[in-house]
Amino acid sequence: MPTPCNVVVLLSGSGSNLQALIDKLDPGSARISAVISNRADAYGLERAKAAGIATNLLDHRQYDSRESFDAALIEAIDAHKPQLVVLAGFMRILSADFVRHYAGRLLNIHPSLLPKYKGLHTHQRALDAKDAEHGCSVHFVTEELDGGPLVVQAVVPVNADDSAASLAERVHRLEHQIYPLAVSWFADQRLHLGPQGAMLDGKPLATTGYIFRT
Template identity: 45%
Template sequence: MSERKRVAVLISGRGSNMASLVNAAAEQDYPAEIVCVISDQSDAAGLHFASSQGIPTLVVSRRDFDSKDAHDAAIDAHLKAFKADIVALAGYMRLLTPGFVSQWQGRMINIHPSLLPLFKGLNSHRRAIDAGVRVHGCTVHFVTADMDDGPIIAQAAVPVLSNDTEAALSARVLKQEHRLYPIALRLVAEGKVRMEHGRTVCSGFEDGGADSSISSPSPLPDLPDLERLARITP
């Protein structure tokens, strides 16, 4: 295996998606290693998990800087100090400045709890239920200056039940987030997915191989069977 890509993860809270990346990177054949976890919140629970796994952690609080540009410049300096190749946002709740995004364009990815371009921003699960959609999910995408608007790398879909609560739907989607993010990071780290001219370009897939694993966890059945599927899916 070629040299593993160095990945820095940015979090603001519990960091469950960060933990899924850390667990994936613990496998010897995984093409990336997590070299640091940075948070803008000193009380982010994910920092404790990262530390327990021997991963360096840093807190870079917005309160310590006069401007967003200065804050992002400090984060950028830490990323470069750790020689990061890829930045993975995992529940990082602060919008990044255009200058920072430009520095890392094509090398920064994010996971969002909806099937983009639907339901960008906050409260995506509640908005999906209110809209009456029958299919919801999560998306990993390259980060651009516009929020939740970068080229899509991978998506996973789940059914929405007629009696779903926001909490139940969120939990169903979160299981797929934890599955999808390591797959997407692997593809980026291996160079099989990249961003070119504002679009996602895929290469190096074998027929029926990795390319078939970056849509939904399994083919969705006809709509009448969606609720049955959700109840039998672990």
């Protein structure tokens, strides 16, 4: 029986995407060996403890530079020997050295249809632009902020009466579907990052990634 893919999850907040991974990943395929946070009050740490997953706290405020924090973070992650590192609401901009260290095995989820609305406040920005559709994206992480090759996107229509909060709630539910899907693809060796970008089952994904529609 093959050994499950060893996964480390980084987070800064409530950990709802972590919970989706815990609930939906096949333990025979992928195993979350550790959850690491830069915030002591991150509820995601409690979710991990409840699931019997090792936790680690690295407070970025205790380090004098982004580079020194990232070096300590690499050391903490590598102690668990992961094949995949998953960003699940980790609210830190990562240094180039960190991203290069995990090239091809670092995934992130972002609450917009990238390349639209990189950064913050994505739901309000979609409303302000009067977009007909909004959604979320899983992508490989590169040195470009929210700019790595797309793996899968989930699309939701924007309703006339939507607020940023109502739109965020629907997008969040989609995140909980596509993140476990992408991690499962990677764990099952169906997904990898190649010279042409994200590859699924040996074929390049479109520039938009795999499209998941509700």
